[in-house]
Amino acid sequence: MSPSPSLIVALDFDNATAARDMVNRLAPGRCRLKVGKELFVRAGPSLVREWVDDGWDVxxxxxxxxxxxxxxxxxxAAADLDVWMINVHALGGPAMLAAAREAVDEAPRRQPLLTAVTVLTSHDEATLQAIGLQGTPVEAVSRLAALAASAGLDGVVCSAQEASAVREQGGPSFRRVTPGVRPAGMAVDDQRRIQTPASAIAAGATDLVVGRPITRSxxxxxxxxxxxxxxxxxxGG
Incomplete structure (x- = not known):
């Protein structure tokens, strides 16, 4: 059975004050939060813990x-923050994925979902060729999703354009977390393989990551x- 679709707001801010101001304008029951490298490096785990304690899925x-x-x-260390989901790179290979799975399984309190990044949504076939990966993005994503599924991960991060292929690799309960989602008429920005929310869900995405269309609104x-x-x-909800 597929997970119920969810919306994740990407907090791509360079300081804690701006991020807090945005989160204060949202409601925990309506969406989840994504904290990436820039905000985490600047604000640290204490900000993540603050939002978790306030009832947010991070x-x-x-x-x-x-x-x-x-x-x-x-x-x-990430699991100790009681976050909802963490991720690793599928390109790390089977041994790394297995080690990540084992570590998350040992979480003493809340066990976060563990997903693997496949091919970044800013990459197209030309980019894959430049870094030495063979085939189309769909083919590369399918191979990496199979690795993640074999290691027992809960899903992958992929473009909505590959969500259907990923579902075939991991089954309906295998999460398909999709960045690069833009409502119709919004700017593409630096994304290459994008979809609208409707088309992403129809294609098989389970969790939509949306940043600027929300945070710049x-x-x-x-x-x-x-x-x-x-x-x-x-x-049909």
Whole structure:
């Protein structure tokens, strides 16, 4: 059974004050939060803990990619923050993925969902060729999703354009977390493989990551509701 679709707001801010101001304009019951590298490096784990304590589900998007022991230690530290989801890079390989899975399974309190990044949504086939990965983005994502599924991960981060192929690799309960989602008419920015919320859900995405269309809106809470409405119509909710 597929997870119920959810909306994750990407907090791509360079300081804690701006991030807090945005979060204060949103409601925990309507969306989740994504904290990436820039905000985490500037504000640290205390800000993540603050939001978790306030009732937010936090996706800690740090994309761990290192030797297995180092990634396992990082996953343990992330799990100690009681976040909802963490991620690693599938390119780290089977041993690293297995080490991450084992570390998360040992979490003493809340066990976060563990997902793997496949191919960044800013990459296209030309980029893959430049870094030495063979085939199309769909083919590369399918290979990496199979690795993640074999290691027992809960899902992957992928473009909505690959969500259907990922579902075939991991089954309906395997999460397909999709950045690069833009409501119709919004700027593409630095993304290459994008979809609208409706088309992403229809393609098989389970969790939509949306940043600038919400965080740069004059009415962020209203933007959240607009996207949720589109997701509900698509899923028949």
């Amino acid at each position: 996706f800690l998007d740090l994309k761990f990619h290192d030797i297995p022991n180092t990634v396992a230690a990082a996953c343990r 004059a009415d962020p809470a209203g933007a959240v509701e607009m996207i949720l409405d589109e997701m509900q119509v698509t899923t």
